[in-house]
Amino acid sequence: MYSALAKTIEKIASKKINEERKTALKPLIDFIQQKVDDKKDININFICTHNSRRSHLAQIWAQVASKYFNIPEVHCFSGGTEETALFPKVSETLINQGLTIFRISDNDNPVHAIKYSENALPIIGFSKKYDSPFNPISEFAAIMTCSQADGGCPFIAGAEKRIPITYEDPKLSDNTPEHSQVYAQRSLEIANEMFYVFSMIKN
Numbered sequence: 001m002y003s004a005l006a007k008t009i010e011k012i013a014s015k016k017i018n019e020e021r022k023t024a025l026k027p028l029i030d031f032i033q034q035k036v037d038d039k040k041d042i043n044i045n046f047i048c049t050h051n052s053r054r055s056h057l058a059q060i061w062a063q064v065a066s067k068y069f070n071i072p073e074v075h076c077f078s079g080g081t082e083e084t085a086l087f088p089k090v091s092e093t094l095i096n097q098g099l100t101i102f103r104i105s106d107n108d109n110p111v112h113a114i115k116y117s118e119n120a121l122p123i124i125g126f127s128k129k130y131d132s133p134f135n136p137i138s139e140f141a142a143i144m145t146c147s148q149a150d151g152g153c154p155f156i157a158g159a160e161k162r163i164p165i166t167y168e169d170p171k172l173s174d175n176t177p178e179h180s181q182v183y184a185q186r187s188l189e190i191a192n193e194m195f196y197v198f199s200m201i202k203n
Helices: 003-013 019-037 054-068 088-096 147-152 179-199
Strands: 042-048 074-080 100-103 112-115 123-125 140-144 159-164
Touching (some): 019 042, 019 140, 019 159, 019 179, 054 074, 088 100, 088 179
Parallel strands (some): 042 074, 042 140
Antiparallel strands (some): 100 112, 112 123
8 A cells, every 4th residue: 555545544543443433333344244254245335415525435445444454355335315526625635645546537527546556446436326327236235424315315225234324524614724624534534434344354
């Protein structure tokens, strides 16, 4: 992994997860562990209302964590209840935390290639609905990263398991002096929890 990213991961490793969050994360751990035991692909779709902030952060950090802990056949996706665009501050935050991101299309909803090491396949990041053809249509866990999407989508077609793991929206800090700090903290919070999840998997 990139050296700057390795430093961020060191920071993540020093943070503890409280018991309440461990309880919230356990169903995802159980889902992944069962797939590993059954030697099946692990498909995870992180879902939020606009697929612009939290769902992307969770998708990216979960994919990085799976590679860090050498858990094979993990495929992370994200989607929203509506399509918007990956919010620029998310890209900026992830670059500051050691990832490399470049645009591979330039329009109202640009497609981004996100890399955690020189030779890794990039993670593809762009806003889409959760049931987009880009995402799996069956045999996946639907992770609801915001309470609005969790409440607004009582049924996710094709999901084997639906798991609420919600985070406060960093959008609340937009146009404030705390903007950068809040996005960095939210990204690290999500990274910390995704690393905890994959650290618990017995391969």
